[in-house]
Amino acid sequence: MAFWTLLITIVIVILGYRYYTNRVDQQIVAADPKRATPAKMYNDGVDFMPASGSVLFGYQFKSIAALGPIVGPITAVQWGWLPAVLWLIVGVFFIGWVQDYASAMMAMRNDGMTMGGLAYKYISPRARGILLSFLYFYLLLIMGAFGAVVAGLLAAPTVPIGFLILTLAGVLAGQMTYRWRMDLVMTTVVTVLIALVGIWLGTMPWAQSIVKAINGMAGNAEGVLYSTPYGPMKWSVWFWGIIALVFTYFGSVLPIWRFAQPVNYVSFWFVMLGIVGSILGVIIATFTGATGVSFEIPAYIAFNNHLGPLWPILFVTISCGAISGWHSLVSTSGTARQLEKETDAKPVTAGAMYTEAVLAVLAVVFAATAIAKADGSVLYDAANGYKLSVGAGGIWIYGMARFLSVVGIPADLGGAIGGIFLAVMALTVMQLVLRFMRVASAELLGDKIIAFKNPHVGSLVAIAFTLLILWTAFWQRIWVLFGGANQLFAGLALLLVTIWLANEGKKYEWVFWPGVFMYVTTVAALLITAWKSFSAAFAPDTAAAFMVGNLIAGLIGLFLAIAALILAWDGWKSLSTARSKMAAAPSGD
């Protein structure tokens, strides 16, 4: 079943790319290979610089595929595997690639303007201000949601020692490349080997016992700090959350060549090994029966679960893979300024989005093919409506261990590679986000509070907010909120594209209706989540920390929903103006 699900997804993705995407690119947007792009017109060798389509495809894919296409589907399987797969396929086919591609084209045809500038130009000055404050909370939710998953991953006994050695190997790679000027191939071989040995050492019993001892430092065997209605809050989340944020802090404040870039470079090889190895594992297991490939989770479980109703909550739980607002930021601020030809936008943006959908379906396969480990410990609790019993990272680690073992990699090592794979993908985005939050606080508050101009202060304040969320809130709730903010951002990007197309006198329905769907769905999801958070905060016998976490989650959800409604109102007025201009324009021009 796993193989056929992957195969059907790939076939649909190819059909979507071949027919629907082609039609839009050639007939509606009319991409012109001869039109000068901002990368060529404003080439400054820094922000605007043409790059080949293949390079940009890799850049776009790496920039958009973080935790979203993995953790979202694993969490959403709690409604059944079929709704998750259907949303991924339908979402990417009609909405996901549309947003990524159209926002890149819009930025290209507007001199490489970013989302802030485009909102100012096409909606209103107020829209730009709301967008930027919206963005800060959205990024804070990314930090909280990703931080919680990374903390869970690092708490797995086989992961942290390997991760630490991989980080040191990355720092060594930076030293070898930029200071000692050594050959890149030699640097790669040496540092990847060191990292591989480190990951293997991390799976040794002595290394695991160190991590278990740290996890148990709360004073009881399970390391439980306090209980919540969603399960125990563990000391390990606090400890490893701090470690993850220290890593992110270094990535944010150290020179890029010293830490972030070489660590990401060394990790890249393990990410590739994980993706290629596990897809091969699924294919081989289908024909040899080496490990279970039948879905153990039912196709459909129930409309309601502890996170809320299937509509709208599932549609925000799975964001990346189906559609994600983050991609519009990458497409406008990054890719649109580097595209050499307009015709490259389709393979780069739509191609990367479709590929990400396949990765997300792979995550569904990992989740749905095992509800318990070989040792009997439960992953999804069948007696309790298939509720997730471990962190999403735990499911991914176990899935990768199973499928990598099919291609000959020992299960412990495969699991450690899976954990590091996911942690690195999350931390790469977290470093970028923290860097942005530091710049944003300096820009927005630096004139009033001079301390914010110091990069360390801006970073530490953002880290303090993140820790507050991480330590007090329920990670699945934060994940849903993050998904809501993410999808709402996508709705805003689609709104902007609609107004741009209407101003250009082009057909806009293919963007407008997906945008309406995303707006309605995400505002509903945010309001439901805010209500659930407030209810949990004021429930009797609530632990103080849990109350704080739920209050923060509820307030952020409410703020995002209100900001979205104001933006929608301003956007609707701009669209009406553009439509009346369109109606008044002489036809056939």
Next chain:
Amino acid sequence: MTEEEKRSLIQKIKENLSDFIYGMASHEATRQALKTRGSMEHLFILITMGDLLGVPILPPYYSLRLLPYVVPQISTWKRRMLREKDLVDALA
């Protein structure tokens, strides 16, 4: 398909694959390095050629002596300085 066409196809696949790997592994870092270099260069031009913006930092004697080395950068510098910037640029 002739032998030559086959070779050129294989060559093209190899190039695209290596471009893709470079794009995933290192392109962003390259951009960041270029940004850092660009910022340092612009700071240098501001110090040496501040007169162009009405900010005379160095005495004109030194600016004149450095002018030949800075000339190739001036058009790019002006373009970057005059471009409307947005906070979201920090995410790129």
